[in-house]
Amino acid sequence: MPRWDMDYIIGLTLRYGVIISIALILIGIVLFHVKGEALGCSENLVMSPTSPINTTVIPPGYALSRLPYLDPLSFIILGLMVLIATPVLRVALGVASFAMERDWLYVLITTVVFINLMLAIFILPSIMHLHANYQLLRILCPQR
């Protein structure tokens, strides 16, 4: 029986983050092969190496709202988000872990890393006015 200390919890987080993300991506790929379309786009359009269907035309919120309709790309995008979020969560847990050890120098360093991550993921794209172009997606893949 392993000890339930912070190191173990961090290890579990990393491992299950990756496993969940693989599972979601695999579900997405299987669904894609079953349905043959994703977010209204045809199989050929999505699978082409020069496909215009990339993250600039898929608003994350829209993709996630299509989850209940078992949309393949929604699952894949959720999987990729979980994959990106895993190390971020680990850094957050790292702050907690160092705080529990009362290692204030490392709490400071890890907090700086965490703030950097938040800046890069949430603040910077909105400062630069980067938005996914939903209209372009509808032009490329007209909804049936």
Next chain:
Amino acid sequence: MSLARVTLEEPPSVRGVGVNPWRQAGTHSRSWGWLMEKPSRRRRWEQTTASGETVSTKYPSRPPDWTTKVFKLYGSYYDEALKTEVKYWGVRWWLGELIMFFAGFISGLLGIGSGALKVLGMDWAMNLPMKVSTTTSNFMIGVTAATGSALYWYFGYIQPMMAAVTAIGVLIGAMSGTKILVRITNKQVRWVFLAILAFLGMEMLLKGLYMDHIITIPVATQYALSLIFTAIVMSLLYYRYGVLARKPNREGVVMGGGNA
């Protein structure tokens, strides 16, 4: 000849009993010799330590410096290959930081895995064991990649289907690689690392020349050439530092044991 050089560098009287062996050991790790120590250099090093205290690690190790103490860069891991607990510490945090800065810069610029530079920074500059360097670099890539991912996301560099297929392959590879890593020695990891560096170096050189239209070799041939280059370099290195170094020298000491 090597003996003459030793006398030039340091008077023999300095290398007596009571002199800190770490300090002497550290004198050789300033150069690139750490990568694959020449047998002659290794012999010199072993002679110097033989006069002082016995040191278990065979490659030049540095004493903990102030950064080790301030940042508490002490650690230990259980080495599956050696069946022992290995204690280690990091030194020269500032040099590691500098190399990491360039690693991040180059990675953002060229999109190549900066792992190669990170491992160099940790293995050479911070004097960490190879296994610690590789695993830490692997972990760091997760954090640095997450930093860039949101911008890549909105710039549209992520094609969901491509990313999905790639992610599965990478994750399977990473998981199996980790399983193997804990079973092999640091020295073996370093050999693999050298081979990958040789391949990537040649491949990127050819690719760069190709993109500037200086050479017009097809991409498949570029990979083949890089593979051949790697094979030649690695067999030369293996002959020089693997086969020759393993032969017992006059004193009967087996060389090239390395920092397992």
